[in-house]
Amino acid sequence: MLGNASKLAKMVKRFGVRGVLRNVPVWCRVAYDRYHERRLGIRTEGIIAVDELARIDGAQEHDAHAVFYQPWPYAKFKRMMRALPDVDPSRFTFIDFGSGKGRALVLAADHGFAHVVGVELFASLCDEARDNIERYRRKSGDTRSRIDVACMDAARYALPEGDLLCYFYNPFDEVVMQQVLAGIEAGVAAKPRRLVIGYANPVCHAVFDRAPTLRLVAANDSFRVYANHA
Ligand SMILES: C[S@@+](CC[C@H](N)C(=O)[O-])C[C@H]1O[C@@H](n2cnc3c(N)ncnc32)[C@H](O)[C@@H]1O
The missing domain is CATH 3.40.50.150 (Vaccinia Virus protein VP39)
Structure with a gap:
């Protein structure tokens, strides 16, 4: 919990409150995708040219x-x-x-x-x-x-x-x-x-x-x- 709070504090310092808030939807999507990758047991993430x-x-x-x-x-x-x-x-x-x-x-x-x-x-x-x-x-x-x-x-x-x-x-x-x-x-x-x-x-x-x-x-x-x- 404290670890997460200090990570958040570091990000606010680096990107500002607005910068952090702007990225929340992306983090939620990444977390949701990872949850389903684990649930289904598969590895499909990434971009390949x-x-x-x-x-x-x-x-x-x-x-x-x-x-x-x-x-x-x-x-x-x-x-x-x-x-x-x-x-x-x-x-x-x-x-x-x-x-x-x-x-x-x-x-x-x-x-x-x-x-x-x-x-x-x-x-x-x-x-x-x-x-x-x-x-x-x-x-x-x-x-x-x-x-x-x-x-x-x-x-x-x-x-x-x-x-x-x-x-x-x-x-x-x-x-x-x-x-x-x-x-x-x-x-x-x-x-x-x-x-x-x-x-x-x-x-x-x-x-x-x-x-x-x-x-x-x-x-x-x-x-x-x-x-x-x-
Ligand atoms: C944007 S990815 C979509 C991946 C997947 N359908 C999904 O929803 O997770 C597009 C895929 O189309 C494949 N692709 C491109 N041209 C193709 C073709 N002519 N025939 C079959 N697959 C092709 C690419 O190699 C790539 O894997």
């Missing part, structure tokens, strides 16, 4: 269109789950396009999705995601959900059967996003079913806004949710 990933794994065709690795905060993910329109997780497959170290995959399984798929371009991130899935299984005892990691370019991924929740956390630019959406629309047209899209940090939202098959069902500063007309 595409150059660094390409150096480890070798160049990929869509490197130039990829966004760096960073996991989406736990609180925002939960908020997006609450905004979904009538999605029964036992009937939908959750697909994370650009799944990184697998935080959203584990969260989706924890949320009750029976089938979860991660699609990730970089092999080193796929390996970390598989490790995290194993850790989560050991910690939670969850043997019910099926969690697969497809280590490939999202633009080449073929959809599984059934209703789909497609999740994106700003994984790539508009060039790849257009190809991925075209693939999703073609798959759903070939086998009509429900499609819901959750797009976090929706930098390329125009791609989805102009898709005639989709309607916007929720939007705020952090994410957009779309659904098809099925």
